[in-house]
Amino acid sequence: MSVTLAALGLTALGFLLVVRRFVPAGRVDLTPLVYLRAPLNQIAFWLRSSRNPSRRPPRVVDEPKDDLFGYLEDDREALEATIRARDLERRFDLQALRRASTREVYRHNLYVLDLLDKHLTPYVGVTADSLRAVDAGCQDFRYATALERWLKHTGTLVPRQVELDGIEVDGQGIYEDRSTRASHGEHHAALTGNPRVRYRVEDFCKAKDRGLDLVFAWFPFVLPYALVQWGLPLKLFAPHLFFQRAADALARDGVLVVVTHTDEERAALAELLAGIDSLKIVESVSAQSKLIHYWDDVTERAITIAQKRG
Ligand SMILES: C[S@@+](CC[C@H](N)C(=O)[O-])C[C@H]1O[C@@H](n2cnc3c(N)ncnc32)[C@H](O)[C@@H]1O
Structure with a gap:
């Protein structure tokens, strides 16, 4: 065979x-x-x-962060990006990540925080003193700090308890430093400093999580073409099951957050979510941010927010 x-x-x-x-x-x-x-x-x-999961630790590269937005040629845009980044750094406690990341990983975290801060804040229960969340399809979880800090600090002066699991079906890919995606994922989870942030190598379609406040899916595969191009087997293409599982995992009024790359993906996602009775789309808006260096190549990115009905 x-x-x-x-x-x-x-x-x-x-x-x-x-x-x-x-x-x-x-x-x-x-x-x-x-x-x-x-x-x-x-x-x-x-x-x-x-293969047996490799536990070889990743080689941690720290790069200077003084010129994060040099790719923005317009001085005013670069200044605005710097001011926004400083604001996010101050409110979301990013020092540990700043000291142990490449510019790209650090900017990716700022980008994730920028989007969540702009679009998702109204959906977090300000009175909640703890939140449980899953990020489905987290790759190497390089943005774990952004998710954890946002959950911890949004809408509250007293930091919340946060439990966050990154779930990735393909954890054994080998990276340039010969460590695996899973060891990078575990490293990024550990960098948050929160022992309740975990990296799990698992198929989210089989996950047993329940009672979650939020499920994130950053760029899930809603079109088979994208999944094959990424390098996964077609048998893993099961978007309806993926979002049904997300719905099952959420508590009442829990929130599903999905970020898509293109208009075609956003439309496919809307159709998929319309087929899940317990979810209702409450917002779907353009997700523009200049805090990543390829911002002008991804102008169709969108953030879709759905809530679990009673
Ligand atoms: C396009 S990538 C996005 C990765 C990451 N969310 C990000 O924003 O950088 C989609 C990821 O989802 C993972 N994935 C796909 N199907 C999955 C499943 N059923 N369970 C867990 N992970 C899955 C893929 O292996 C891949 O790493």
């Missing part, structure tokens, strides 16, 4: 390379060809998942 899959995968890859070489870019829509990768994705995922 796996030999047949391997042969299929290699043939498909060869075909893909030949087409890429000889078909002029932009003249023909090559999007469907991405599905030729599916058998290879299946094998690679199986090989990764059947």
Whole structure:
């Protein structure tokens, strides 16, 4: 079976390379060809998942943070971004992360905080003295600090108790420093300083969590094309089940937060959520922020907020 899959995968890859070489870019829509990768994705995922989880710690790189927004050519925009970043740093206690992160990871956290602070604040119970949340499909959880700090400090002067689990089905990918995605995830969870922030290698569609206040899904796969291009096997494409599980995991009035890349994804998400009786979309707005260096490539990003009905 796996030999047949391997042969299929290699043939498909060869075909893909030949087409890429000889078909002029932009003249023909090559999007469907991405599905030729599916058998290879299946094998690679199986090989990764059947390995013993590596616990090799990641190499922690700290980069200076003095020129975070140099990519903004307009001086006024760069100044506005710096002022916004200082405001987020002051309110959300980012020193530990600032001292132990690359510029990219640090900016990613500022970006996540910027969006949550702008769009989600009204949905947090200001009287809640504790919050439980899951981030479904968290990759290496590089933005764990942003999520934890936002949950802890939003709408309250007294920091809340926070319990936060990042769940990732593909934790065994190897990184450049030969550690795994899971060891990066555990490192980012530990950087929050909160022992109740955990990284779990698990399929969220099978997760048993219940009674959560929030479920986050940053860029989940709502279109099969995106999942295959990312390198996952098609059998993991189950968006209805994914969001049904999110609905089941939420407590009454709990909030689902989904960030999508494109208008097509945002529309597909709206259709999926409309098929889940217990969820109601309360807001779906553009998620623009200049706190990431590729801001002008992602102008269709949107944040959709749904609430669990009674
Ligand atoms: C496009 S990536 C986004 C990663 C991360 N949320 C971020 O914003 O950087 C989607 C992630 O979801 C993970 N994923 C997909 N299906 C999943 C599932 N059923 N359970 C857990 N993780 C899943 C993928 O492996 C991938 O890491």
